[in-house]
Amino acid sequence: MNTDLLHRLLDVDPAAGPVDLLHRARGERHLPYLVLAALARDGVRMGRHARAELQRARDRAECYAGVARDLADATGVRPVRDLPLAGYYPPDLPRPLAELGLVSPTEATLWQAVNRLVTDHPVESVEVTLLGERPRHTAVTLRWPGEDPLLDPWYQVRVATAALTGDLASVPVRPYLAADDHVECLIALAEEGLGRAFLAGDVIDVAQLAGQPFDPVETAAVVAAYRLAPEAAALLDLAAEHVPLGSLRDVRTVLEAEVAPERRRRRGRHHPLRPRHGTLLRRTVIRHRWDEALLLPAGDATLLLTPVADYLLGPEGTRPTASERAAALAALSDWDATAPGGPDRAPCTGLPEPRHR
Secondary structure: OOHHHHHHHOOOOHHHOHHHHHHHHOOOOOHHHHHHHHHHHOOOOOOHHHHHHHHHHHHHHHHHHHHHHHHHHHHOOEEEOHHHHHOOOOOOOOOOOOOEEEEOOOHHHHHHHHHHHHHHOOOOEEEEEEEOOOOOEEEEEEEEOOOOOOOOOOEEEEEEOOOEOOOOOOOOOEOOOOOOHHHHHHHHHHHHOOOOOOOHHHHHHHHHHOOOOOOHHHHHHHHHHOOOHHHHHHHHHHHHOOOOOOOHHHHHHHHHHHHHHHHHHHOOOOOOOOOEEEEEEEEEOOOOOOOOOEEEEEOOEEEEEOOOEEEEEEEOOOOOOHHHHHHHHHHHHHHHHHOOOOHHHOOEEEOOOOOOO
């Protein structure tokens, strides 16, 4: 990985100089930090503001690594995608980390991790999404400001009980991700292709993985079992236009036989998964004794009471009306008055709406 590759991926003439390269990189939210690191490695002159921006990115990565270690020791959650991929980058070219993704083996350990994050960090936003009914999967995204809230992305940690959530239609939720580390990283990268086009950063990730000992037949079989043969093939085809694939070249060859069967499978009948998103009603004192969220019917609506906050559930992408919100708050008030007493029933602490962004 070097600045020559960055120029090619970002379609910048090397003769234009480092300023144009950095300007183009800022179009991809986290790529500027990698460009700054590459320029620093090349000895390009930079001022204190650029050096400070790069240092904050390094601090961010170290923070995520520390959070992941602490939560793994305390709760058993483990990182997926971004942080594991960062381990394949050289020390002087740290991988930009958009978020810390964690997978939890159970809902109880998920809330243990969330409780620790809320306690240890200045969390300003806690978003909850439920996937499915039986089984039900939970995803919680927590955010808090970066060192420079105006210039830096907010810290973002996502904890979920499913490692891979699919496309909510023809590719199902896959709760577990179990393979060699480098194969898991390839699978997690391919999963991104279900929701967006692959980007320059994905190609750089593939370049870092290319030196790993992928077994072609075994890797292709695992990728196919996770229903990601078309995405993995597209990712490797894109990467091959810019970087040597190493052992992944043979993976791509073997994978070809899996692409058409997976596309045929997706054309069959499927039951779309409709996620339910929680609109925050109130933050609460941590309910330490709770190891799962509570669904509370409230007329035509459903409330979600969690160990850290209470929500009104609704289809993703919608927001409740003022009257729906008022009815939900009234139902919460009734629950407060009738639920068994004790410290874990403690009501709200304030922060009625997330202040994030």
